[in-house]
Amino acid sequence: MKPIHAFVDRIEGDKAVLLIGENEEHSVVIPAEYLPEGAGSGSVLSIELRYEPELTAQAKDQVSDLIRRLRHRDAE
Numbered sequence: 001m002k003p004i005h006a007f008v009d010r011i012e013g014d015k016a017v018l019l020i021g022e023n024e025e026h027s028v029v030i031p032a033e034y035l036p037e038g039a040g041s042g043s044v045l046s047i048e049l050r051y052e053p054e055l056t057a058q059a060k061d062q063v064s065d066l067i068r069r070l071r072h073r074d075a076e
Contacts, residue, residue: 013032014031016034
């Protein structure tokens with residue numbers, strides 16, 4: 001998969017505004033602490049997105065368990 005490039009447009013307090021897309025037409029706000037060391041306004045980042053099937057299954061199990069507990073509590 002081709003990496004996604006993001007331009008760090010600015011940092012506002014504890015948030016970083018990234019511009020992504022072919023023409024940097026989409027903005028994404030992330031916690032500034034997630035920026036790699038040395039990155040700041042004007043930096044170009046490479047981002048890789050991966051599907052995590054095991055983590056997805058764990059999240060689904062957690063949600064199912066929470067729903068089950070809430071239904072049990074409401075039934076009491």
